[in-house]
Amino acid sequence: MIELTDITKRYGETEILSGISLTAKAGEMTALVGPSGSGKSTLLQVIGLLQRQTSGSFRIDGRDTGDLSEEERRKLRLASIGFIFQEAHLVPFLTAKEQLMLVEREHGVRESRAERLLEQFGLAGRADHLPATLSGGQRQRVAIARALVNEPRLILADEPTASLDYANGRSVMEMLRSEADTGKNVLLITHDERMLDLCDSVFRLEDGRLRK
Amino acid sequence: MRLGWLELRRSKKRFMMIGGVTTLILLLVWMISGLADGLAYDNGSVYRLMPDARFTLEADAKGDVTRSFLTDDAPAGTEKLGAQMVTLETRDGTKTDAAVFALAGGSRYAPKEAARLRKGEVLVDTSLLAEGGAKVGDAVTDFRTKQEFRITGTTPGRYSHAPVLWMTWETWQDWQETIGVSYASAFIGESGKYSLRDVIESVPGYSAEQSSFQMMRLFLVLIGALLLSAFFYLTTMEKLPQLGILKAIGLQNRRMGEALLLQVVFVAAAAAVCSFALALVLKNILPADIPFRLEAGGFLYAGILLASALIGALFPLRLLGRVEPADVIGGVRG
Numbered sequence: 001m002i003e004l005t006d007i008t009k010r011y012g013e014t015e016i017l018s019g020i021s022l023t024a025k026a027g028e029m030t031a032l033v034g035p036s037g038s039g040k041s042t043l044l045q046v047i048g049l050l051q052r053q054t055s056g057s058f059r060i061d062g063r064d065t066g067d068l069s070e071e072e073r074r075k076l077r078l079a080s081i082g083f084i085f086q087e088a089h090l091v092p093f094l095t096a097k098e099q100l101m102l103v104e105r106e107h108g109v110r111e112s113r114a115e116r117l118l119e120q121f122g123l124a125g126r127a128d129h130l131p132a133t134l135s136g137g138q139r140q141r142v143a144i145a146r147a148l149v150n151e152p153r154l155i156l157a158d159e160p161t162a163s164l165d166y167a168n169g170r171s172v173m174e175m176l177r178s179e180a181d182t183g184k185n186v187l188l189i190t191h192d193e194r195m196l197d198l199c200d201s202v203f204r205l206e207d208g209r210l211r212k
Numbered sequence: 213m214r215l216g217w218l219e220l221r222r223s224k225k226r227f228m229m230i231g232g233v234t235t236l237i238l239l240l241v242w243m244i245s246g247l248a249d250g251l252a253y254d255n256g257s258v259y260r261l262m263p264d265a266r267f268t269l270e271a272d273a274k275g276d277v278t279r280s281f282l283t284d285d286a287p288a289g290t291e292k293l294g295a296q297m298v299t300l301e302t303r304d305g306t307k308t309d310a311a312v313f314a315l316a317g318g319s320r321y322a323p324k325e326a327a328r329l330r331k332g333e334v335l336v337d338t339s340l341l342a343e344g345g346a347k348v349g350d351a352v353t354d355f356r357t358k359q360e361f362r363i364t365g366t367t368p369g370r371y372s373h374a375p376v377l378w379m380t381w382e383t384w385q386d387w388q389e390t391i392g393v394s395y396a397s398a399f400i401g402e403s404g405k406y407s408l409r410d411v412i413e414s415v416p417g418y419s420a421e422q423s424s425f426q427m428m429r430l431f432l433v434l435i436g437a438l439l440l441s442a443f444f445y446l447t448t449m450e451k452l453p454q455l456g457i458l459k460a461i462g463l464q465n466r467r468m469g470e471a472l473l474l475q476v477v478f479v480a481a482a483a484a485v486c487s488f489a490l491a492l493v494l495k496n497i498l499p500a501d502i503p504f505r506l507e508a509g510g511f512l513y514a515g516i517l518l519a520s521a522l523i524g525a526l527f528p529l530r531l532l533g534r535v536e537p538a539d540v541i542g543g544v545r546g
């Protein structure tokens with residue numbers, strides 16, 4: 001469960017996020033929508049411990065993140081958060097399986113788990129392919145598998161379907177849905193209204209403010 | 213570490229390009245150094261026979277033995293050295309410049325083979341045979357005095373880019389008498405005002421030549437170092453987004469730093485080896501009349517270049533500590 005209370009983010013004079021308060025529960029899929037430039041990505045990065053808020057408090061599972069050091073934030077990212085970006089952002093020189101094994105030494109991911117995940121995402125035959133030899137949809141699925149490999153409690157996705165056609169996008173959304181159903185806390189940004197039916201709740205951001 | 217190797221193996225083209233550029237710049241350094249050192253050697257290699265000698269010259273000769281005329285007796289512990297530039301005429305009438313060097317038979321500063329020379333006999337550098345069209349056994353004539361010398365063998369030695377002609381002190385004296393003089397160019401021995409370095413630097417043309425080369429080398433190393441460090445800087449910067457992703461996932465900075473360091477060191481070492489090998493090949497295919505020597509100085513300059521490449525590559529790593537994963541992924545910044 002994540003709880004944001006009165007989160008504000010400023011870049012110099014400009015306020016990007018103003019007084020955001022929201023709660024997202026484990027086992028639910030929450031969507032963030034809003035016009036371009038409204039601050040969605042910024043908000044997601046604050047939640048993902050990639051940026052610090054200017055003010056306000058942010059708790060993950062009841063734990064305040066405000067007093068964590070950089071190293072503690074890194075460890076928390078590694079252990080509890082899975083990121084999915086608009087682009088797959090795979091490491092170009094690693095095979096599909098190696099992408100998943102990347103966190104191996106850091107987190108003790110087992111090879112069998114990596115293989116099982118790839119199979120689950122229909123990539124069993126692609127485990128030894130480099131990103132350049134995968135289709136866009138396959139790449140995005142590898143990226144999602146990579147986000148899930150450390151069994152994060154929190155999954156953050158920034159427009160995960162934007163680079164995919166509808167069918168592929170839909171299947172990605174369904175995968176995220178089923179992750180939520182297994183008790184994960186899924187938070188995603190989307191521009192595609194057709195996907196909102198899969199979400200439990202939708203937050204609308206406009207000019208850095210929340211409109212439910 | 214493993215990460216670094218994997219990338220080296222899988223992104224061969226990229227690393228070969230980086231390594232190729234580094235190799236070429238290093239090769240340039242080897243070439244310039246090799247040519248400079250080759251010319252330096254060619255300009256005074258006759259002196260290599262006299263490594264620990266000191267020289268006494270006429271006061272206003274400015275260190276150049278061929279401009280020094282001494283008529284005193286040699287002080288104790290020294291011996292007389294004769295040195296003079298001549299124009300030789302070979303049997304077929306070809307004229308060629310040469311430097312005559314003379315020491316007493318059996319002198320420790322003369323080539324070993326010179327101990328067996330008799331009056332009127334000389335040893336010559338092989339380049340005289342090649343350029344002047346003479347053979348061992350031929351006679352050559354000093355164009356001005358018409359004195360004849362018989363070539364009985366060869367011994368390596370060059371002075372001021374001309375082949376050296378070795379003779380004994382007797383031959384020298386005999387020859388000088390034909391023009392009515394009797395002098396030594398230098399007293400050579402354990403004591404004397406000039407060191408070997410001094411007389412080499414006073415070989416006509418040596419200093420001018422070497423200072424030109426030194427400037428060339430200086431600029432080459434400066435520009436090469438800037439170029440390489442900028443090049444490696446850019447190739448690391450180019451990878452920052454990738455590193456940002458890894459950082460977002462939660463990888464340690466240290467692991468990424470190690471991978472990068474491994475790659476830079478590997479590429480730099482490979483480039484050093486390849487460029488040196490290429491320089492050796494070039495040395496062998498260069499025509500014999502272009503002197504080329506690989507000496508310690510070249511290694512120093514190559515080392516400076518490699519060090520600057522390393523600094524260039526690792527400089528952005530400082531940024532890694534500060535890079536916000538958010539700055540390199542997602543969001544409106546692309």
Ligand SMILES: Nc1ncnc2c1ncn2[C@@H]1O[C@H](COP(=O)(O)OP(=O)(O)OP(=O)(O)O)[C@@H](O)[C@H]1O
Pocket residue numbers: 011016034035036037038039040041042043543544545
């Ligand atoms: N590092 C930064 N410095 C200054 N302004 C920034 C910075 N990052 C983002 N912004 C500004 O914050 C605002 C919100 O950006 P953000 O990326 O969160 O938008 P978004 O809602 O994700 O938009 P989109 O739908 O186009 O991805 C934008 O106006 C942007 O210009």
Ligand SMILES: [Mg+2]
Pocket residue numbers: 040041042158542543544
């Ligand atoms: Mg965005």
